[in-house]
Structure formats: C-alpha cells, structure tokens
Amino acid sequence: MKLKTLNLLVGTTAALLLAANVAAAETPKRGGILNFVVGSKIPSMDGHMEGTFGMIHPIRPFYSTLIRVNPANPSSTTDFVCDVCSSFSSSDDGKTHTFAIRKDIKFHDGTPLTAADVKATYDKLVFPPKGILSLRKKFFNMVDTITTPDNYTLVMKLKYPSPTFIPSVAMPFNFIYSKKDLDTHGYKWHQKNVNGTGAFSFVEYQPGSHVTGKRFDGYHHEGKPYLDGYKAISAPKMAVRLQAIRGDRAAIEFRGFPPKARDDLVKALGDKITVQEGDWNCSLLVTPNHKAKPFDDKRVRRALTLAVDRWGGSKALSKIAIVKTPGGVVFPSHPLAATKDELSKIPGFWTDIKKSRAEAKRLLAEAGQSNLTFTLLNRAVDQPYRILGVWLIDQWRQIGVKVTQNAVPTGPWVDSLRKKKDYQVAIDANCQSIVNPIVDVSKFLGSASNNYAQYTDEPMEKMHAAMSRSGDQAEQRKIMRQFEQRVYGDEAHIIPTLWWYKINPHRSYVKGWKIAPSHYLNQHLDQVWLDK
Amino acid sequence: MYKYAVKRILLMIPTLIGAGILVFMLMRMIPGDICEIRLGGTGLMVDKEQIDICRENLGLNDSLAKQFLDFAVGIATLNFGDSMWTGRPVTEEISVRFQLTLQIAIMATLTAVIIALPFGVISAIKQNTWVDYCIRLFSIAGIATPSFWLGIMIILGLLIVSQQLFGEPWMMPIQFVPIWEDPLANLSQTIWPAVAVGYRYAAVVVRMTRSAMLEVLREDYVRTARAKGLFEKIIVNQHALKNALLPVVTLVGIEFAFLIGGLVVTEQVFNLNGLGKLFVDAVLDHDFTLTQSLVMMVVTVFVVVNLLVDLIYAWIDPRIHYT
Numbered sequence: 001m002k003l004k005t006l007n008l009l010v011g012t013t014a015a016l017l018l019a020a021n022v023a024a025a026e027t028p029k030r031g032g033i034l035n036f037v038v039g040s041k042i043p044s045m046d047g048h049m050e051g052t053f054g055m056i057h058p059i060r061p062f063y064s065t066l067i068r069v070n071p072a073n074p075s076s077t078t079d080f081v082c083d084v085c086s087s088f089s090s091s092d093d094g095k096t097h098t099f100a101i102r103k104d105i106k107f108h109d110g111t112p113l114t115a116a117d118v119k120a121t122y123d124k125l126v127f128p129p130k131g132i133l134s135l136r137k138k139f140f141n142m143v144d145t146i147t148t149p150d151n152y153t154l155v156m157k158l159k160y161p162s163p164t165f166i167p168s169v170a171m172p173f174n175f176i177y178s179k180k181d182l183d184t185h186g187y188k189w190h191q192k193n194v195n196g197t198g199a200f201s202f203v204e205y206q207p208g209s210h211v212t213g214k215r216f217d218g219y220h221h222e223g224k225p226y227l228d229g230y231k232a233i234s235a236p237k238m239a240v241r242l243q244a245i246r247g248d249r250a251a252i253e254f255r256g257f258p259p260k261a262r263d264d265l266v267k268a269l270g271d272k273i274t275v276q277e278g279d280w281n282c283s284l285l286v287t288p289n290h291k292a293k294p295f296d297d298k299r300v301r302r303a304l305t306l307a308v309d310r311w312g313g314s315k316a317l318s319k320i321a322i323v324k325t326p327g328g329v330v331f332p333s334h335p336l337a338a339t340k341d342e343l344s345k346i347p348g349f350w351t352d353i354k355k356s357r358a359e360a361k362r363l364l365a366e367a368g369q370s371n372l373t374f375t376l377l378n379r380a381v382d383q384p385y386r387i388l389g390v391w392l393i394d395q396w397r398q399i400g401v402k403v404t405q406n407a408v409p410t411g412p413w414v415d416s417l418r419k420k421k422d423y424q425v426a427i428d429a430n431c432q433s434i435v436n437p438i439v440d441v442s443k444f445l446g447s448a449s450n451n452y453a454q455y456t457d458e459p460m461e462k463m464h465a466a467m468s469r470s471g472d473q474a475e476q477r478k479i480m481r482q483f484e485q486r487v488y489g490d491e492a493h494i495i496p497t498l499w500w501y502k503i504n505p506h507r508s509y510v511k512g513w514k515i516a517p518s519h520y521l522n523q524h525l526d527q528v529w530l531d532k
Numbered sequence: 533m534y535k536y537a538v539k540r541i542l543l544m545i546p547t548l549i550g551a552g553i554l555v556f557m558l559m560r561m562i563p564g565d566i567c568e569i570r571l572g573g574t575g576l577m578v579d580k581e582q583i584d585i586c587r588e589n590l591g592l593n594d595s596l597a598k599q600f601l602d603f604a605v606g607i608a609t610l611n612f613g614d615s616m617w618t619g620r621p622v623t624e625e626i627s628v629r630f631q632l633t634l635q636i637a638i639m640a641t642l643t644a645v646i647i648a649l650p651f652g653v654i655s656a657i658k659q660n661t662w663v664d665y666c667i668r669l670f671s672i673a674g675i676a677t678p679s680f681w682l683g684i685m686i687i688l689g690l691l692i693v694s695q696q697l698f699g700e701p702w703m704m705p706i707q708f709v710p711i712w713e714d715p716l717a718n719l720s721q722t723i724w725p726a727v728a729v730g731y732r733y734a735a736v737v738v739r740m741t742r743s744a745m746l747e748v749l750r751e752d753y754v755r756t757a758r759a760k761g762l763f764e765k766i767i768v769n770q771h772a773l774k775n776a777l778l779p780v781v782t783l784v785g786i787e788f789a790f791l792i793g794g795l796v797v798t799e800q801v802f803n804l805n806g807l808g809k810l811f812v813d814a815v816l817d818h819d820f821t822l823t824q825s826l827v828m829m830v831v832t833v834f835v836v837v838n839l840l841v842d843l844i845y846a847w848i849d850p851r852i853h854y855t
Contacts, residue, residue: 450572
C-alpha cells in the first residue's frame with residue numbers, strides 16, 4: 001500500500017514536473033529575428049488596393065486592423081477579436097455596429113490613434129474618392145454611414161443587417177492608416193510608405209529582395225511582440241523556399257508547400273521541422289463557358305461534373321498536390337457548410353462513382369455529345385492548377401470525353417477569362433482571405449465580376465440576396481443548400497474540384513504561429529517567438 | 533579612332549529608336565492587361581470601375597500615339613518613369629538589381645577567361661593527345677550542361693555534404709549584400725552562380741580559343757618562326773595567341789553582354805535579385821514602362837560592348853585601323 005502511495009506520489013510529482021517543463025518550454029522567449037520566405041513580390045504597400053499575399057506577408061506586421069481573427073484560434077471561421085478596438089457590439093436590428101477604440105495606441109511616428117483615424121481609413125475603403133482604388137469596396141456595400149460620436153467611438157450604420165459585415169471588417173487588408181497621413185500626403189502615399197500601429201515598424205524595403213521590420217516598443221498588445229524584428233525575403237521559386245528552410249536561411253514560409261516538399265523536409269531534418277496542416281479557403285473550379293456550344297446545354301455540364309470522382313481523387317491527389325477535401329460551395333468547417341450526407345446527394349458528389357459515370361454517359365448520349373472533345377484552358381502553374389487539370393482530363397476520359405489542356409501564363413489566362421471570353425472550359429480559382437461564406441459564394445452569381453461562365457440565373461441572385469440580408473443562421477443555411485444544389489447540381493453552372501489543403505512545414509524553433517484557413521490570415525506576427 | 537568611336541556612338545541612336553518602336557508595339561500585342569492581372573488575377577471580385585481606375589492611373593486609357601510620345605520623350609530626357617507594377621521609379625528598380633547582375637557577369641567572365649584561355653591554348657598545342665581529349669571532354673560537358681541544372685546540383689550538393697559533415701545543412705545566402713558591406717557574405721552568395729554560369733561560358737570560349745589557335749598555328753608565319761628557331765613559348769604567346777584572340781574577344785564580349793539581363797533561370801535557381809528575373813517579371817506582369825526601359829538598357833549594353841570589342845581589336849592587332 002505504502003509502495004503504491006509512494007509510486008503515485010512519484011508519478012504525480014513527475015507528471016507535474018513534466019507539465020511545468022512543458023509550460024516553461026512554451027513560455028514565449030523574447031528576442032531574435034524571424035527570417036521567412038515569400039513566394040511572390042510586392043506590388044505596392046497599400047493593403048487597400050492589393051490582393052496578394054506577396055504584400056500581406058511582408059507588410060501586414062506594420063499595421064493593425066479594427067478587428068482580426070483570433071490569433072489564439074485562427075483556424076476558427078467565426079472567432080473575431082478586437083485589434084485597435086477594446087470592444088464591439090451590434091444593435092438588436094443588426095444595423096448599427098459600435099466599436100470602442102483603445103486609448104493607448106500610437107502610430108509608429110508617435111501620433112496617437114483615435115476614432116478619426118479609423119473613420120478616415122474606412123472612408124477610404126468604403127467611399128473612396130474618384131480615382132482611388134479600393135479593391136474591397138464591394139464588401140462594404142451595406143455600409144450607410146461611418147461616424148465618430150467621440151474621439152474613441154466609431155459607429156458604422158448599415159443600410160440593412162448583413163451577416164457578411166463583421167467578417168469583412170476583419171479582413172487583413174484593412175490596414176488602419178493615420179488620418180494625418182491621408183490628409184497631409186494624400187491617398188496614394190501608403191503605396192510606397194509605411195506608418196502603422198502594428199507590432200513592427202518599417203526599416204527597409206529593397207525591391208525584389210526583402211522587407212525588414214523591427215519591434216515597435218509602443219505596440220498596444222501588452223508584452224508583444226516577442227521578436228526583435230523580422231526579415232521577409234522574396235523567393236519566387238518553390239525549390240529555393242524549400243532549400244532555404246532546409247539550410248536555415250529562413251525559418252518558415254507562410255503560404256504552403258506541396259506534400260512532397262513537406263516529406264522531403266521532414267526526412268532531411270526530422271524533429272527540427274514542425275508541420276501544421278489544414279483546409280485552405282481556396283478552391284479551383286471548372287468553369288464551362290455557357291455561351292460556347294455545347295456547354296450551354298446543362299446535360300453536358302452535368303455529365304462533366306458527374307464524371308469526376310472527388311472522394312477517390314481526394315485520396316490520390318492529396319499525396320501530390322495541395323488539394324484534399326471534397327466540399328460544397330462553403331468552406332468545409334464553417335457552420336454554413338454542407339455535411340457529408342448533404343453533399344453526397346448533390347450530383348458529382350455521389351459516393352457510387354460507377355452510377356455517377358453511367359448517368360454522365362447517358363446525359364451525353366441524350367445531348368448528342370457522346371464523342372465530346374474540348375480544350376481546357378488552364379493557368380501554367382503546377383500547384384495545383386496543372387496537376388488538377390491532368391487529373392480532370394483523366395476523369396473525363398472515363399466517360400469518353402477527350403480533352404486537351406492549354407496551360408498558359410497568368411496574363412493570357414486572365415485575359416481569356418475576363419476580356420476575350422474565348423475559352424470552352426476553363427479552370428478558375430476562388431481564393432479568399434477571411435472565411436465569409438455569403439461573400440465567398442457570390443462568385444457563383446452570374447452577375448459577379450469574377451464569374452466568367454457567362455450565365456444569368458435569377459433564382460440564384462434572389463437566394464443570395466436573401467442570405468445576405470438574413471440574420472438567422474438556420475435560414476442562411478437552408479438557402480445555402482438550395483443555392484449549392486442549383487449551382488453544382490441542377491444547373492451545374494460551375495464544376496467543383498477539391499478544396500485546397502494548406503501545409504506549412506517550418507523550423508521547430510518557430511513558436512506561437514498557428515495555421516489559419518487562409519495564407520492571408522494571422523500574419524501580424526505579434527504572437528510569434530523563437531525557441532532558440 | 534576618335535572619329536570612329538563618335539560615329540559608332542551616333543549610330544546607336546537609330547538602333548535604339550528601332551528597338552524602342554519594336555518593344556513598344558510588341559508589349560501591346562501580348563494578350564493580357566496589367567490591371568486585370570493585378571486586380572483580377574487572384575480571383576477577387578473586381579468590378580469594371582476598379583479596373584478603369586487602375587487603367588486611368590497608369591495612363592493605359594490614353595491613345596497609343598500619346599503613350600508612345602510619353603515613352604519617347606521619357607527616353608530622350610532620361611526620365612524612364614515609374615514601374616506600372618510597383619509605382620517606384622524604373623531607375624530605382626533597375627539600379628538595385630544592376631549591381632548584382634554586373635558582379636555576377638564580371639565574376640563569370642573572369643572565371644571563364646581564366647579557365648578558357650590556358651585550356652584552349654594547351655588543347656591546341658597538345659592536339660590529339662590525352663590532354664586535348666580531357667579538355668575537349670571538359671568543354672563539351674560544359675556546353676551540354678545547362679547552368680541552372682549545375683546550379684541546382686551545387687545547392688543540393690552543399691546541403692547534403694554540409695549536413696553529413698557538420699550535422700546541419702548549409703545553404704548559401706539568398707539575399708544580396710554588397711561586397712563593400714560584407715565581402716564574405718557577398719562572395720558566399722555570388723561565387724556559386726558565377727561558377728555555374730562561368731563553366732558553360734568557359735566551355736564555349738575554350739572551344740573557340742582552341743579552334744582559333746589551331747588555325748593560327750598552321751599559318752606560314754608561325755612555320756617561319758619555328759624555322760627561325762624561336763622558342764615555342766614565344767611563338768605561342770607572342771605570335772599565335774595574339775592573332776587567335778580576335779574571335780575570342782568577340783565571343784567574350786557577346787557573352788558578357790548576354791549576362792546582363794540574360795541570366796533568367798540561374799537567377800531564379802540561386803534566388804538572385806538580378807535583371808534577368810526583373811525582365812521576366814516585367815514582361816509577365818505587362819509592366820510596359822519597366823519592360824521598355826529594360827529593353828533599351830540591354831540594347832545599349834550590347835551596342836556599347838560591341839563598340840568596345842571593336843576598339844579592343846585595334847589594340848590587339850595593330851594592323852587594324854579605324855578611320
């Protein structure tokens with residue numbers, strides 16, 4: 001009995017010590033420079049007019065946003081917390097949103113931040129003056145007025161209650177600028193200059209090479225940042241980024257690597273590499289041009305989607321490409337997303353692929369297109385465009401459709417999709433930052449500027465309008481299922497592939513950074529520290 | 533000679549005008565639009581209003597004639613404008629990269645000349661011996677081996693060997709530091725691409741040196757020199773090599789000019805922020821102002837290098853006179 005008690009005591013003590021050690025090991029350490037590689041380049045430094053991670057990764061740490069995804073829980077699609085605000089609330093009718101602005105925030109040049117700065121920022125985003133680009137202006141269509149009742153309160157009144165508003169405010173591109181800068185230097189100053197309230201202040205930008213930042217001691221989140229600074233090194237080639245991590249020239253790359261690269265790194269470095277993985281708010285879509293025969297015939301479009309084995313393809317493709325999860329129109333883990341049962345009822349997601357392909361052949365025969373041949377326009381980017389293109393060609397071959405892939409550089413690809421509209425079937429992308437399903441699915445509307453399929457579908461427009469103005473999530477969910485059934489199943493306007501899968505292998509000494517559903521999110525770096 | 537140089541410099545003007553017209557037209561014929569790529573390329577919901585603002589801001593809604601006039605006036609006044617992609621001055625975009633590209637070009641040329649001249653001469657003198665065969669094998673392998681492949685092998689080799697020797701893989705720096713700021717860091721980055729490029733470059737020059745030397749060594753005046761009992765060293769160095777150098781100088785000049793802006797793949801392999809990468813990015817991004825300026829710069833480099841080569845001819849061979 002005594003021995004048992006002793007053993008228990010020793011065991012408990014050991015467990016407590018281990019827990020204490022783990023806790024100690026996870027206590028953030030201060031200092032160090034984080035080197036990371038970025039697989040793209042910076043167009044301008046103005047977040048309001050850019051849409052690329054090539055700008056977000058190096059520039060985001062200089063800025064704050066009004067609210068942001070919770071850095072402690074970035075994989076959640078609905079967890080938003082204050083950044084420059086101390087609290088935010090919505091009125092019962094959902095039309096008035098009030099943000100209490102923190103009183104302890106300073107810009108890097110020493111100017112205190114007030115609600116006037118946030119208002120000036122949102123005026124630029126929502127109501128840009130003539131000639132000023134605001135790439136996300138449309139996200140704020142519901143905003144009626146922005147006012148500041150006092151120096152530290154911001155009120156945004158909406159024309160109608162909208163479930164898309166708060167996620168839109170949390171987008172990482174909505175950098176808070178100083179009113180003084182906007183008034184003094186104009187609305188284009190931030191394209192080449194930086195003055196934010198972020199965790200790091202600007203040190204240097206060498207075009208095509210790197211951006212460096214140093215710790216901002218006056219940062220408003222107490223005790224942060226942990227790093228002394230960071231260096232974002234531009235490295236467009238994936239092989240270079242991979243070898244840079246292997247050779248410890250960089251500790252991390254925030255966008256993502258394909259599975260083979262992850263495996264190579266782990267094989268070479270063992271436990272010196274930590275891997276974080278998760279679904280990615282990006283998907284490639286097959287877009288049939290409804291104005292090109294025979295893709296104006298929904299039987300043909302339905303045959304093309306029925307031929308694709310998404311459940312089987314997921315297993316095979318996830319070994320070689322950055323795609324994995326079969327899913328509907330909504331990001332898989334969001335409350336508005338289809339469950340597997342719901343999904344399996346949509347043509348193209350049936351679990352019995354033989355039945356599905358038999359139906360596809362029948363539809364093609366009925367449409368007089370049993371010997372269908374066409375050219376698939378694709379973007380000449382391997383991951384995952386070309387790989388997915390090759391896979392699709394093989395899927396369609398199995399119902400007797402012969403497809404030729406025409407992979408072209410981004411310029412001609414965009415030109416063909418957006419201007420010429422001269423393709424038969426194209427691979428297109430839907431890649432977003434914040435998971436904001438009702439905004440994200442607007443791509444499926446025939447009226448959307450980023451929908452290239454050239455169709456008009458009034459019922460879908462009405463469904464979307466209803467979702468956009470509904471405050472009831474159950475109702476949104478119900479309409480979303482109808483919307484999904486129509487776009488992917490009944491009309492097969494667009495043919496889904498698989499959701500992307502984000503794989504971030506990084507040096508194990510990088511701590512505090514958690515993977516998010518998008519490579520645009522959680523990049524303020526204030527919580528990152530180095531365990532060296 | 534002076535008049536000749538001035539005449540050649542003046543002849544650069546029509547060459548540059550021709551190149552300018554050509555690149556201006558070609559860039560506008562390539563499918564794609566910088567605003568569509570930049571704003572719509574990520575699949576974002578971008579409406580026509582935003583595209584129009586972007587095009588207006590970049591001057592793309594102006595007539596072609598006005599765009600060409602702006603370009604021509606800019607070139608004539610050495611005001612190259614701003615990059616359409618970054619909004620930064622073109623001169624700034626080019627100057628930060630020119631330094632690195634020039635250094636690699638000089639290092640690769642030095643590597644090539646240091647290897648190629650002795651190897652080419654020895655190969656010619658020892659024709660059809662094992663020495664000749666080895667050098668020919670070396671040079672043929674160099675021509676057949678793409679520089680980027682050699683670059684990849686160098687990077688992987690360093691990673692693997694260093695990990696085996698020291699337990700931690702070593703990679704060369706992936707960002708440029710000027711040589712006067714940190715010579716060690718600079719050389720530890722630039723030496724490897726210089727070797728990768730220099731090897732192919734040397735291989736080509738070895739072949740040229742060998743064949744030029746073989747031709748000259750069969751000339752009557754060399755036979756006469758030998759009949760006079762001159763030392764072989766004097767015959768080779770003073771009589772043969774000088775005359776054999778003319779085609780070699782031409783080749784070295786052309787290759788050097790090519791390296792300014794032509795090291796596209798090697799720059800990508802070693803992550804060098806050079807002019808080649810900038811050139812490709814500018815074309816793919818439809819950045820008209822930057823591409824046009826880069827083309828004008830490369831044309832100028834080619835013309836100037838060719839002029840220098842011609843002047844070096846006269847210095848090497850006193851029989852050549854320019855009037």
